[in-house]
Amino acid sequence: MFIIQDIGILFNIIIIFLMFFNTFIFQAGLVKLLIHRFTGTIVVTGIYFVLSVSFHVWIQNLRWWNMRMYVWTDGLQALFVFQRFAAVLYYYFYKRTILCLGDPRLYEDSEWLRNEFFRNKGKPPPVLSLPSLEVLLLLNSWYYAAYFVAEILLFVYKSLLLPYTPANLTLDLVMLFLYLGVEVIRIFFGSKGNLSQRKVPFTISLVLLGPSTIMAIYYMLLQTYVLRLEVTINAILLVFYVFELLLYSVGLISFSRAIIID
Incomplete structure:
Protein backbone atom coordinates (compact mmCIF):
# COMPACT_ATOMS: atom_id res chain seq x y z
CA MET A 1 0.00 0.00 0.00
CA LYS A 123 13.80 41.68 -29.48
CA PRO A 124 13.86 38.21 -31.04
CA PRO A 125 16.89 36.27 -29.78
CA PRO A 126 19.40 34.59 -32.06
CA VAL A 127 19.00 30.87 -32.70
CA LEU A 128 21.25 29.18 -30.14
CA SER A 129 19.53 25.82 -29.72
CA LEU A 130 21.80 22.79 -29.91
CA PRO A 131 20.55 20.16 -32.39
CA SER A 132 23.07 17.67 -31.02
CA LEU A 133 21.62 18.01 -27.51
CA GLU A 134 18.09 17.58 -28.84
CA VAL A 135 19.06 14.36 -30.62
CA LEU A 136 20.90 13.11 -27.54
CA LEU A 137 17.89 13.78 -25.29
CA LEU A 138 15.62 11.97 -27.72
CA LEU A 139 17.91 8.94 -27.78
CA ASN A 140 18.19 9.14 -23.99
CA SER A 141 14.41 9.09 -23.61
CA TRP A 142 14.01 6.00 -25.79
CA TYR A 143 16.91 4.25 -24.11
CA TYR A 144 15.59 5.03 -20.64
CA ALA A 145 12.17 3.63 -21.54
CA ALA A 146 13.85 0.35 -22.50
CA TYR A 147 16.05 0.58 -19.40
CA PHE A 148 13.06 0.98 -17.08
CA VAL A 149 11.27 -2.04 -18.54
CA ALA A 150 14.48 -4.07 -18.31
CA GLU A 151 14.98 -3.12 -14.66
CA ILE A 152 11.42 -4.12 -13.77
CA LEU A 153 11.95 -7.52 -15.40
CA LEU A 154 15.30 -7.91 -13.64
CA PHE A 155 13.67 -7.14 -10.29
CA VAL A 156 11.11 -9.87 -10.96
CA TYR A 157 13.95 -12.24 -11.84
CA LYS A 158 15.98 -11.37 -8.73
CA SER A 159 13.00 -11.55 -6.39
CA LEU A 160 12.29 -15.08 -7.59
CA LEU A 161 15.82 -16.46 -7.54
CA LEU A 162 17.63 -14.44 -4.87
CA PRO A 163 16.92 -13.98 -1.12
CA TYR A 164 15.50 -10.49 -1.57
CA THR A 165 13.99 -9.11 1.65
CA PRO A 166 10.72 -7.19 1.20
CA ALA A 167 12.26 -4.07 2.76
CA ASN A 168 15.18 -3.97 0.33
CA LEU A 169 12.98 -4.83 -2.64
CA THR A 170 10.57 -2.05 -1.67
CA LEU A 171 13.39 0.45 -1.35
CA ASP A 172 14.90 -0.44 -4.72
CA LEU A 173 11.53 -0.30 -6.47
CA VAL A 174 10.55 3.03 -4.91
CA MET A 175 13.87 4.51 -5.96
CA LEU A 176 13.40 3.17 -9.48
CA PHE A 177 10.04 4.92 -9.81
CA LEU A 178 11.58 8.08 -8.36
CA TYR A 179 14.29 7.74 -10.98
CA LEU A 180 11.60 7.50 -13.66
CA GLY A 181 9.94 10.70 -12.47
CA VAL A 182 13.23 12.59 -12.35
CA GLU A 183 14.19 11.46 -15.86
CA VAL A 184 10.83 12.39 -17.38
CA ILE A 185 10.98 15.89 -15.90
CA ARG A 186 14.69 16.31 -16.71
CA ILE A 187 14.40 15.33 -20.36
CA PHE A 188 11.27 17.43 -20.88
CA PHE A 189 12.78 20.55 -19.35
CA GLY A 190 16.05 19.97 -21.20
CA SER A 191 14.29 19.75 -24.55
CA LYS A 192 11.98 22.66 -23.76
CA GLY A 193 14.82 24.88 -22.58
CA ASN A 194 16.98 23.99 -25.56
CA LEU A 195 14.30 24.63 -28.17
CA SER A 196 12.97 27.82 -26.57
CA GLN A 197 16.45 29.00 -25.52
CA ARG A 198 15.23 29.63 -21.98
CA LYS A 199 17.67 29.43 -19.10
CA VAL A 200 15.16 28.50 -16.38
CA PRO A 201 13.97 25.12 -17.78
CA PHE A 202 17.46 24.46 -19.11
CA THR A 203 18.98 25.00 -15.67
CA ILE A 204 16.32 22.83 -14.01
CA SER A 205 17.22 20.01 -16.39
CA LEU A 206 20.92 20.51 -15.67
CA VAL A 207 20.32 20.37 -11.91
CA LEU A 208 18.25 17.19 -12.25
CA LEU A 209 21.16 15.59 -14.07
CA GLY A 210 22.82 15.24 -10.65
CA PRO A 211 20.11 13.03 -9.08
CA SER A 212 19.89 11.02 -12.31
CA THR A 213 23.62 10.34 -12.19
CA ILE A 214 23.42 9.31 -8.53
CA MET A 215 20.56 6.94 -9.31
CA ALA A 216 22.47 5.35 -12.20
CA ILE A 217 25.51 4.82 -9.97
CA TYR A 218 23.28 3.35 -7.26
CA TYR A 219 21.75 0.78 -9.60
CA MET A 220 25.14 0.02 -11.12
CA LEU A 221 27.04 -0.51 -7.86
CA LEU A 222 25.05 -0.04 -4.66
CA GLN A 223 21.66 -1.74 -4.94
CA THR A 224 21.04 -4.95 -3.02
CA TYR A 225 21.90 -7.33 -5.87
CA VAL A 226 23.71 -6.11 -8.97
CA LEU A 227 23.75 -8.22 -12.12
CA ARG A 228 26.34 -7.83 -14.86
CA LEU A 229 23.63 -6.73 -17.24
CA GLU A 230 22.71 -3.92 -14.85
CA VAL A 231 26.30 -2.74 -14.73
CA THR A 232 26.30 -2.51 -18.52
CA ILE A 233 22.97 -0.74 -19.00
CA ASN A 234 23.70 1.76 -16.23
CA ALA A 235 27.17 2.44 -17.61
CA ILE A 236 25.54 3.33 -20.94
CA LEU A 237 23.27 5.76 -19.10
CA LEU A 238 26.29 7.39 -17.50
CA VAL A 239 27.84 7.83 -20.94
CA PHE A 240 24.67 9.65 -22.01
CA TYR A 241 24.92 11.86 -18.94
CA VAL A 242 28.56 12.79 -19.57
CA PHE A 243 27.86 13.95 -23.11
CA GLU A 244 24.68 15.73 -22.01
CA LEU A 245 26.60 17.54 -19.26
CA LEU A 246 29.07 18.84 -21.83
CA LEU A 247 26.28 20.02 -24.13
CA TYR A 248 24.35 21.50 -21.20
CA SER A 249 27.41 23.54 -20.29
CA VAL A 250 27.86 24.77 -23.86
CA GLY A 251 24.18 25.64 -24.16
CA LEU A 252 24.00 27.41 -20.82
CA ILE A 253 27.03 29.53 -21.68
CA SER A 254 25.51 30.42 -25.05
CA PHE A 255 22.14 31.31 -23.55
CA SER A 256 23.77 33.39 -20.82
CA ARG A 257 25.73 35.45 -23.31
CA ALA A 258 22.64 36.16 -25.39
CA ILE A 259 20.20 38.87 -24.37
CA ILE A 260 17.49 36.60 -23.05
CA ILE A 261 15.59 37.53 -19.92
CA ASP A 262 14.16 34.68 -17.89
Whole structure:
Protein backbone atom coordinates (compact mmCIF):
# COMPACT_ATOMS: atom_id res chain seq x y z
CA MET A 1 0.00 0.00 0.00
CA PHE A 2 2.86 2.36 0.77
CA ILE A 3 4.34 1.81 -2.69
CA ILE A 4 0.98 2.50 -4.33
CA GLN A 5 0.59 5.71 -2.33
CA ASP A 6 4.07 6.97 -3.21
CA ILE A 7 3.63 6.11 -6.87
CA GLY A 8 0.26 7.89 -6.79
CA ILE A 9 1.88 11.04 -5.41
CA LEU A 10 4.60 10.82 -8.05
CA PHE A 11 2.05 10.54 -10.83
CA ASN A 12 0.11 13.46 -9.35
CA ILE A 13 3.28 15.53 -9.59
CA ILE A 14 3.80 14.47 -13.20
CA ILE A 15 0.16 15.25 -14.05
CA ILE A 16 0.27 18.73 -12.58
CA PHE A 17 3.48 19.52 -14.46
CA LEU A 18 1.90 18.24 -17.67
CA MET A 19 -0.98 20.63 -17.02
CA PHE A 20 1.53 23.44 -16.57
CA PHE A 21 3.15 22.52 -19.87
CA ASN A 22 -0.24 22.62 -21.61
CA THR A 23 -0.97 26.24 -20.69
CA PHE A 24 -0.53 28.99 -23.23
CA ILE A 25 1.68 30.85 -20.75
CA PHE A 26 4.19 28.00 -20.69
CA GLN A 27 4.10 27.59 -24.46
CA ALA A 28 4.78 31.30 -24.81
CA GLY A 29 7.97 30.81 -22.80
CA LEU A 30 6.82 32.65 -19.66
CA VAL A 31 7.80 29.85 -17.28
CA LYS A 32 8.69 32.32 -14.55
CA LEU A 33 5.08 33.53 -14.35
CA LEU A 34 3.81 29.99 -13.79
CA ILE A 35 6.46 29.24 -11.18
CA HIS A 36 5.69 32.49 -9.36
CA ARG A 37 1.95 31.81 -9.35
CA PHE A 38 2.20 28.19 -8.20
CA THR A 39 5.30 28.31 -6.02
CA GLY A 40 3.36 27.16 -2.96
CA THR A 41 2.04 24.07 -4.72
CA ILE A 42 5.44 23.09 -6.09
CA VAL A 43 7.20 23.48 -2.73
CA VAL A 44 4.50 21.79 -0.63
CA THR A 45 4.17 18.88 -3.07
CA GLY A 46 7.91 18.26 -3.03
CA ILE A 47 8.08 18.38 0.77
CA TYR A 48 5.09 16.06 1.16
CA PHE A 49 6.53 13.55 -1.30
CA VAL A 50 9.89 13.45 0.48
CA LEU A 51 8.24 13.11 3.90
CA SER A 52 5.93 10.34 2.69
CA VAL A 53 8.71 8.28 1.13
CA SER A 54 10.90 8.76 4.21
CA PHE A 55 8.10 7.74 6.56
CA HIS A 56 7.13 4.68 4.55
CA VAL A 57 10.69 3.42 4.14
CA TRP A 58 11.43 3.95 7.84
CA ILE A 59 8.32 2.20 9.11
CA GLN A 60 8.77 -0.70 6.69
CA ASN A 61 12.33 -1.26 7.87
CA LEU A 62 11.30 -1.13 11.54
CA ARG A 63 8.40 -3.52 11.14
CA TRP A 64 10.32 -5.92 8.94
CA TRP A 65 12.83 -6.61 11.70
CA ASN A 66 10.14 -6.67 14.43
CA MET A 67 7.21 -8.42 12.79
CA ARG A 68 5.81 -9.90 16.01
CA MET A 69 5.62 -6.70 17.98
CA TYR A 70 4.28 -3.19 17.56
CA VAL A 71 7.10 -0.74 16.82
CA TRP A 72 6.68 3.00 17.09
CA THR A 73 9.63 5.22 18.01
CA ASP A 74 9.73 8.89 19.00
CA GLY A 75 11.49 9.79 15.78
CA LEU A 76 8.86 7.97 13.75
CA GLN A 77 6.14 9.79 15.70
CA ALA A 78 7.70 13.17 14.90
CA LEU A 79 8.05 12.29 11.22
CA PHE A 80 4.45 11.07 11.15
CA VAL A 81 3.19 14.38 12.58
CA PHE A 82 5.12 16.40 10.00
CA GLN A 83 3.95 14.11 7.21
CA ARG A 84 0.29 14.40 8.24
CA PHE A 85 0.55 18.18 8.53
CA ALA A 86 2.17 18.35 5.10
CA ALA A 87 -0.62 16.13 3.75
CA VAL A 88 -3.26 18.70 4.70
CA LEU A 89 -1.33 21.46 2.94
CA TYR A 90 -0.63 19.22 -0.04
CA TYR A 91 -4.28 18.35 -0.68
CA TYR A 92 -5.34 21.97 -0.20
CA PHE A 93 -2.74 23.40 -2.58
CA TYR A 94 -3.20 20.61 -5.11
CA LYS A 95 -6.96 21.08 -5.30
CA ARG A 96 -6.55 24.85 -5.43
CA THR A 97 -4.04 24.54 -8.27
CA ILE A 98 -6.29 22.20 -10.26
CA LEU A 99 -9.15 24.69 -9.95
CA CYS A 100 -6.88 27.57 -10.97
CA LEU A 101 -5.62 25.63 -13.98
CA GLY A 102 -9.22 25.31 -15.11
CA ASP A 103 -9.24 29.05 -15.86
CA PRO A 104 -9.67 29.36 -19.66
CA ARG A 105 -7.55 32.53 -19.69
CA LEU A 106 -4.47 30.38 -19.13
CA TYR A 107 -5.06 28.59 -22.43
CA GLU A 108 -5.66 31.50 -24.78
CA ASP A 109 -3.92 34.58 -26.06
CA SER A 110 -4.66 37.94 -24.44
CA GLU A 111 -3.39 41.49 -24.40
CA TRP A 112 -1.95 41.01 -20.91
CA LEU A 113 -0.06 37.92 -22.02
CA ARG A 114 1.28 39.69 -25.09
CA ASN A 115 2.53 42.56 -22.95
CA GLU A 116 4.25 40.12 -20.58
CA PHE A 117 5.74 38.23 -23.49
CA PHE A 118 7.26 41.28 -25.16
CA ARG A 119 8.37 42.72 -21.83
CA ASN A 120 10.29 39.54 -21.07
CA LYS A 121 11.46 38.76 -24.56
CA GLY A 122 12.45 42.12 -25.97
CA LYS A 123 13.80 41.68 -29.48
CA PRO A 124 13.86 38.21 -31.04
CA PRO A 125 16.89 36.27 -29.78
CA PRO A 126 19.40 34.59 -32.06
CA VAL A 127 19.00 30.87 -32.70
CA LEU A 128 21.25 29.18 -30.14
CA SER A 129 19.53 25.82 -29.72
CA LEU A 130 21.80 22.79 -29.91
CA PRO A 131 20.55 20.16 -32.39
CA SER A 132 23.07 17.67 -31.02
CA LEU A 133 21.62 18.01 -27.51
CA GLU A 134 18.09 17.58 -28.84
CA VAL A 135 19.06 14.36 -30.62
CA LEU A 136 20.90 13.11 -27.54
CA LEU A 137 17.89 13.78 -25.29
CA LEU A 138 15.62 11.97 -27.72
CA LEU A 139 17.91 8.94 -27.78
CA ASN A 140 18.19 9.14 -23.99
CA SER A 141 14.41 9.09 -23.61
CA TRP A 142 14.01 6.00 -25.79
CA TYR A 143 16.91 4.25 -24.11
CA TYR A 144 15.59 5.03 -20.64
CA ALA A 145 12.17 3.63 -21.54
CA ALA A 146 13.85 0.35 -22.50
CA TYR A 147 16.05 0.58 -19.40
CA PHE A 148 13.06 0.98 -17.08
CA VAL A 149 11.27 -2.04 -18.54
CA ALA A 150 14.48 -4.07 -18.31
CA GLU A 151 14.98 -3.12 -14.66
CA ILE A 152 11.42 -4.12 -13.77
CA LEU A 153 11.95 -7.52 -15.40
CA LEU A 154 15.30 -7.91 -13.64
CA PHE A 155 13.67 -7.14 -10.29
CA VAL A 156 11.11 -9.87 -10.96
CA TYR A 157 13.95 -12.24 -11.84
CA LYS A 158 15.98 -11.37 -8.73
CA SER A 159 13.00 -11.55 -6.39
CA LEU A 160 12.29 -15.08 -7.59
CA LEU A 161 15.82 -16.46 -7.54
CA LEU A 162 17.63 -14.44 -4.87
CA PRO A 163 16.92 -13.98 -1.12
CA TYR A 164 15.50 -10.49 -1.57
CA THR A 165 13.99 -9.11 1.65
CA PRO A 166 10.72 -7.19 1.20
CA ALA A 167 12.26 -4.07 2.76
CA ASN A 168 15.18 -3.97 0.33
CA LEU A 169 12.98 -4.83 -2.64
CA THR A 170 10.57 -2.05 -1.67
CA LEU A 171 13.39 0.45 -1.35
CA ASP A 172 14.90 -0.44 -4.72
CA LEU A 173 11.53 -0.30 -6.47
CA VAL A 174 10.55 3.03 -4.91
CA MET A 175 13.87 4.51 -5.96
CA LEU A 176 13.40 3.17 -9.48
CA PHE A 177 10.04 4.92 -9.81
CA LEU A 178 11.58 8.08 -8.36
CA TYR A 179 14.29 7.74 -10.98
CA LEU A 180 11.60 7.50 -13.66
CA GLY A 181 9.94 10.70 -12.47
CA VAL A 182 13.23 12.59 -12.35
CA GLU A 183 14.19 11.46 -15.86
CA VAL A 184 10.83 12.39 -17.38
CA ILE A 185 10.98 15.89 -15.90
CA ARG A 186 14.69 16.31 -16.71
CA ILE A 187 14.40 15.33 -20.36
CA PHE A 188 11.27 17.43 -20.88
CA PHE A 189 12.78 20.55 -19.35
CA GLY A 190 16.05 19.97 -21.20
CA SER A 191 14.29 19.75 -24.55
CA LYS A 192 11.98 22.66 -23.76
CA GLY A 193 14.82 24.88 -22.58
CA ASN A 194 16.98 23.99 -25.56
CA LEU A 195 14.30 24.63 -28.17
CA SER A 196 12.97 27.82 -26.57
CA GLN A 197 16.45 29.00 -25.52
CA ARG A 198 15.23 29.63 -21.98
CA LYS A 199 17.67 29.43 -19.10
CA VAL A 200 15.16 28.50 -16.38
CA PRO A 201 13.97 25.12 -17.78
CA PHE A 202 17.46 24.46 -19.11
CA THR A 203 18.98 25.00 -15.67
CA ILE A 204 16.32 22.83 -14.01
CA SER A 205 17.22 20.01 -16.39
CA LEU A 206 20.92 20.51 -15.67
CA VAL A 207 20.32 20.37 -11.91
CA LEU A 208 18.25 17.19 -12.25
CA LEU A 209 21.16 15.59 -14.07
CA GLY A 210 22.82 15.24 -10.65
CA PRO A 211 20.11 13.03 -9.08
CA SER A 212 19.89 11.02 -12.31
CA THR A 213 23.62 10.34 -12.19
CA ILE A 214 23.42 9.31 -8.53
CA MET A 215 20.56 6.94 -9.31
CA ALA A 216 22.47 5.35 -12.20
CA ILE A 217 25.51 4.82 -9.97
CA TYR A 218 23.28 3.35 -7.26
CA TYR A 219 21.75 0.78 -9.60
CA MET A 220 25.14 0.02 -11.12
CA LEU A 221 27.04 -0.51 -7.86
CA LEU A 222 25.05 -0.04 -4.66
CA GLN A 223 21.66 -1.74 -4.94
CA THR A 224 21.04 -4.95 -3.02
CA TYR A 225 21.90 -7.33 -5.87
CA VAL A 226 23.71 -6.11 -8.97
CA LEU A 227 23.75 -8.22 -12.12
CA ARG A 228 26.34 -7.83 -14.86
CA LEU A 229 23.63 -6.73 -17.24
CA GLU A 230 22.71 -3.92 -14.85
CA VAL A 231 26.30 -2.74 -14.73
CA THR A 232 26.30 -2.51 -18.52
CA ILE A 233 22.97 -0.74 -19.00
CA ASN A 234 23.70 1.76 -16.23
CA ALA A 235 27.17 2.44 -17.61
CA ILE A 236 25.54 3.33 -20.94
CA LEU A 237 23.27 5.76 -19.10
CA LEU A 238 26.29 7.39 -17.50
CA VAL A 239 27.84 7.83 -20.94
CA PHE A 240 24.67 9.65 -22.01
CA TYR A 241 24.92 11.86 -18.94
CA VAL A 242 28.56 12.79 -19.57
CA PHE A 243 27.86 13.95 -23.11
CA GLU A 244 24.68 15.73 -22.01
CA LEU A 245 26.60 17.54 -19.26
CA LEU A 246 29.07 18.84 -21.83
CA LEU A 247 26.28 20.02 -24.13
CA TYR A 248 24.35 21.50 -21.20
CA SER A 249 27.41 23.54 -20.29
CA VAL A 250 27.86 24.77 -23.86
CA GLY A 251 24.18 25.64 -24.16
CA LEU A 252 24.00 27.41 -20.82
CA ILE A 253 27.03 29.53 -21.68
CA SER A 254 25.51 30.42 -25.05
CA PHE A 255 22.14 31.31 -23.55
CA SER A 256 23.77 33.39 -20.82
CA ARG A 257 25.73 35.45 -23.31
CA ALA A 258 22.64 36.16 -25.39
CA ILE A 259 20.20 38.87 -24.37
CA ILE A 260 17.49 36.60 -23.05
CA ILE A 261 15.59 37.53 -19.92
CA ASP A 262 14.16 34.68 -17.89
